[in-house]
Amino acid sequence: xxxxxxxxxxxxxxxxxxxxxxxxxxxxxxxxxxxxxxxxxxxxxxxxxxxxxxxxxxxxxxxxxxxxxxxxxxxxxxxxxxxxxxxxxxxxxxxxxxxxxxxxxxxxxxxxxxxxxxxxxxxxxxxxxxxxxxxxxxxxxxxxxxxxxxxxxxxxxxxxxxxxxxxxxxxxxxxxxxxxxxxxxxxxxxxxxxxxxxxxxxxxxxxxxxxxxxxxxxxxxxxxxxxxxxxxxxxxxxxxxxxxxxxxxxxxxxxxxxxxx
Amino acid sequence: xxxxxxxxxxxxxxxxxxxxxxxxxxxxxxxxxxxxxxxxxxxxxxxxxxxxxxxxxxxxxxxxxxxxxxxxxxxxxxxxxxxxxxxxxxxxxxxxxxxxxxxxxxxxxxxxxxxxxxxxxxxxxxxxxxxxxxxxxxxxxxxxxxxxxxxxxxxxxxxxxxxxxxxxxxxxxxxxxxxxxxxxxxxxxxxxxxxxxxxxxxxxxxxxxxxxxxxxxxxxxxxxxxxxxxxxxxxxxxxxxxxxxxxxxxxxxxxxxxxxxxxxxxxxxxxxxxxxxxxxxxxxxxxxxxxxxxxxxxxxxxxxxxxxxxxxxxxxxxxxxxxxxxxxxxxxxxxxxxxxxxxxxxxxxxxxxxxxxxxxxxxxxxxxxxxxxxxxxx
Numbered sequence: 104x105x106x107x108x109x110x111x112x113x114x115x116x117x118x119x120x121x122x123x124x125x126x127x128x129x130x131x132x133x134x135x136x137x138x139x140x141x142x143x144x145x146x147x148x149x150x151x152x153x154x155x156x157x158x159x160x161x162x163x164x165x166x167x168x169x170x171x172x173x174x175x176x177x178x179x180x181x182x183x184x185x186x187x188x189x190x191x192x193x194x195x196x197x198x199x200x201x202x203x204x205x206x207x208x209x210x211x212x213x214x215x216x217x218x219x220x221x222x223x224x225x226x227x228x229x230x231x232x233x234x235x236x237x238x239x240x241x242x243x244x245x246x247x248x249x250x251x252x253x254x255x256x257x258x259x260x261x262x263x264x265x266x267x268x269x270x271x272x273x274x275x276x277x278x279x280x281x282x283x284x285x286x287x288x289x290x291x292x293x294x295x296x297x298x299x300x301x302x303x304x305x306x307x308x309x310x311x312x313x314x315x316x317x318x319x320x321x322x323x324x325x326x327x328x329x330x331x332x333x334x335x336x337x338x339x340x341x342x343x344x345x346x347x348x349x350x351x352x353x354x355x356x357x358x359x360x361x362x363x364x
Numbered sequence: 365x366x367x368x369x370x371x372x373x374x375x376x377x378x379x380x381x382x383x384x385x386x387x388x389x390x391x392x393x394x395x396x397x398x399x400x401x402x403x404x405x406x407x408x409x410x411x412x413x414x415x416x417x418x419x420x421x422x423x424x425x426x427x428x429x430x431x432x433x434x435x436x437x438x439x440x441x442x443x444x445x446x447x448x449x450x451x452x453x454x455x456x457x458x459x460x461x462x463x464x465x466x467x468x469x470x471x472x473x474x475x476x477x478x479x480x481x482x483x484x485x486x487x488x489x490x491x492x493x494x495x496x497x498x499x500x501x502x503x504x505x506x507x508x509x510x511x512x513x514x515x516x517x518x519x520x521x522x523x524x525x526x527x528x529x530x531x532x533x534x535x536x537x538x539x540x541x542x543x544x545x546x547x548x549x550x551x552x553x554x555x556x557x558x559x560x561x562x563x564x565x566x567x568x569x570x571x572x573x574x575x576x577x578x579x580x581x582x583x584x585x586x587x588x589x590x591x592x593x594x595x596x597x598x599x600x601x602x603x604x605x606x607x608x609x610x611x612x613x614x615x616x617x618x619x620x621x622x623x624x625x626x627x628x629x630x631x632x633x634x635x636x637x638x639x640x641x642x643x644x645x646x647x648x649x650x651x652x653x654x655x656x657x658x659x660x661x662x663x664x665x666x667x668x669x670x671x672x673x674x675x676x677x678x679x680x681x682x683x684x685x686x687x688x689x690x691x692x693x694x695x696x697x698x699x700x701x702x703x704x705x706x707x708x709x710x711x712x713x714x715x716x717x718x719x720x721x722x723x724x725x726x727x728x729x730x731x732x733x734x735x736x737x738x739x740x741x742x
Contacts, residue, residue, distance in 0.1 A: 152645040153515065153631070155522045156366040162509055174643045198630045202644030223366055224633075249368040251529075256370075274368050275527030 104190045106144065106218050106243050106266035110299045114316045114352045115143040117301055118345060119194065119326030121164035122147045123173025124333060127181040133333065133341075138187040140342040141349030145187065146221065146324070149178050149195035156223040158278030160327040164334060175203055175211075183215040190218040192245070192266075197225045200233065209236035219243030219266045227263040234263070247271050248294055250286050257294060267299040267322065272306065272315070278327050280305035288318040296321070309344075309351035316355045323352055365542045365633040369522065372529035373633075377544040379449050384551065389444065396440050397555065400473065401430045403437075405556075407563035407722070412694040417714040422567070422722045423697070424560050424588060433700060433727030434556060434584045435466035439535060441552035443470035446533030453477040453532040457521045459486055459514035459580075460654035460702070461493025462727055463537030468502035470535075478502040481520045483513040486654055493731060511648040514658050518632055538581025539662035542633025546586075546662050553587025560722055561591050573718025574599040577726070578705040579676075580620060580655050582662035584726035589674065599675060601716065602665060603709045605651030606680030612639075612647060620649040622661040623669045623676035636663040652681040652739060653701035653732075677716075683708035685739060688729060700727035701735065 109115060118137050122130045134145055150165035150173050157165070182191060193212055200208045200222065212220065219242055225233065227246050237244040243266030248257050251274060261268055272287040273280065287302065294300055302315040303324030312323035325348060332341040365373065383389040397403040405425045414421045426434035439456075446454060454476045458464030464480040471478030480497055484506045487494055494504050510516035518541070525534040539549040564572055575592060577585035579602040592598045607619035617639045619625060626637035631646060639647040639659040649659040668674040679687070684701055687708030692698045699707055703726045710723055729736075 152510065153519055155519050155632075156368075156526075158523070159509070166510070169645065174645075176643075196644075198638075198640070198646070199644040201628075201630055202640065202642065224630075226365060226367065226370055247367040249366075249371075251371045252367060253371065260367075271368060273527075274529070276523045 113321045115322035117144040117324040118142040119146040123168030124164040134185045140345035151196040158276040194221040205236040209240040213240040270302045272304040279307040309347040313351040316352045368526045427728035433462040438552040439466040439470045451533040456535045457517035461490040468497040468500040472500040481517040485512045538583045539586045540581040550586040554590045556587040557591035574721045576601045576706045577724040582665040605656035606678035607650040616648040620651040620656045631660040634663040636666040655702040679705040679709040698729035701732040
C-alpha cells in the first residue's frame, strides 16, 4: 500500500521495530502481529554498526540483530516475506544504502514491497542521488524536521519530503521519555500541514500518542518502547500497547484540539 | 548527519568563518600558541638518523608542544571559537587520550566544564591519560557501546551534542567528521606546516623532497602537508597503521589503513574512505597506536590520495616499534607510537625520502611505554 493511501484515514499509528531482533524469522511474525493489532504503517529498521541518531535501546537491538545474522540481503528477504496490508517503510543509515548502490537498494526496496525510506543521517542537501533512485522505483523518501530546524530550512524540507514529514519531537536521540514537551507541541504548530506530519522520538504511552495527535499531528511514531518489549520477549504486552495506542489516538476529537503556540 | 545536528554545525561553520578573519581572534590564538603551548616548535636536524639513512632528515618537534602532542594546536583554536560563541561546556572524544588531555588542558585554562568520551577498552589501555584529564578537572565518561573504542566515543559525543548544543561545543579532535570540522581542524593544525616551511627554507634554502607523517584521522598529516600542497616537487607521504597485516574478519580489520584498504563510504558525516564490510557495516580497526586506531580518515586526505597528491603508505606494528626504538637510541627522542609509524617507514624505505626529508614527530612516547613493554615481552 502507498503511504499516501494510508494517510487518507488519519490519525495514524506508526510502529518501528529493528529488523532481525531477536531473529529475521521473528521479525516477519512480529510485523504481522503489529499490523493486526492496529498499526497503520510499520517502520523496519536495518541495523547499523554506528547508529548515531539512536539511543541505547535501539543501539542494543541493532547489535543483537547483527549478531543474529541480519544483513541487507537477509533484510530484504525478511521484508519480502511479510504479508501485511499496511505500508512498510525502510529506516536505516545512509552508508548501508551507499554500499549496496543507490539504484540497487531502491530496486530491492520496491521488490520487497517497501513504500518509502527514512534515512535519519541523510540531510536533504545530500539526498539528490537517492531521491532520483526513489522516484525511479516509485518510493517515498521521508525527511525529518527537528525542533531546532530554522523556518526557511523547514520549508525546504517540506518541499523535498514525500509521503510524510517526520517531526523529531525533541533534540537528542531516540528513546523513551516521560513527557511530551511543550517544544514538541510548538513544533507541530509551526510546521505547516500541507504534508502529513508524523511525530516521533520519545513517545511511549497511549496518552503521549494521543497528546501529539491532539496537538495537530497526523501520526504518532512509536519505537523504543516496542523494541524494549521485544527485547524482553513480552510480545503480548507489545500487541496490547499497539491496540491501546491506536484506540487512544482514534479517541482524540480533533475538533476540540487546543490552540497551541 | 542527523537533522538535529545540522543547525549546530551550520552555526559553528558560520562562527568559524567569521572568526578566522577576525584580527582579535587570531591575535589571541597566536598569543596562546606562543606563550601557553610553547610554539614555535623546533625543526631539528637529526644528525645521527641522517647519517644512518644516508640523507638529510629533519624532525618537526610537535612532541614538544604543551601536553606532549600536536593536539593542543586544535583544541586551543576550537576552545577560543567556543568561548566567543558563548558556550560553557566542552565535550570531546578520545582514543589514546592525547586529544582528551589537550581538551582537558584548554577546559581548565579557559574555564569550561569538560567531559571526555572514551571507550572502555581505551580507558583500560591508557590509565595515565585518564588520570591526567581528571587532574585537570575533566570528567571521563566510559563508552560501553559498540567496539568501545574511538569510533564509538565519537558516536557518543555526537549523541550528547544532539541534545546539548545550546551550551556545549563538540571539540572534535581530528580532521574528519562533518563540515566544518575537517577544514577547521586542518586550519588550526596548519601552523605545523607553516613553521616547518619557513624553518626548512632558513636552514637549507630550499624545500624538502619529502614530508612524512602518520595518519589516523589525519590531523597532524593535514597540518604539516597543507602549506606544501602546491609545491608539486615535495612528496607528501601519509603513513597509515598496517597493524597486524591486511586481514579482516566479519567485524574487524587487522589495520587502521582506511586509505590503503578502505572503500568509499559515509562515516560520521563525511564521504571518505572507510574500513567496512560489503554491506556497509563499519569494521573495528586495529593498531598498536591507539591514535591511529580509527576505521575512517579525513575526507580531504581521501581526496588527495585519489588525485595522487599524497602517497598513502603503511607501516605495521613491528615497523612502528623499530621506529620507536631507533629514534630513542639514535637521537634521544622517544616518539609517540603514532609518530613512530612515520619514523619506521623512513627507516624501511629511505630511498622514498629523496635527499632532504621532514618527518613529523606528532607527539612524545611517554604515554606508550607500557604498551611497548608489553609488546616486547610477548
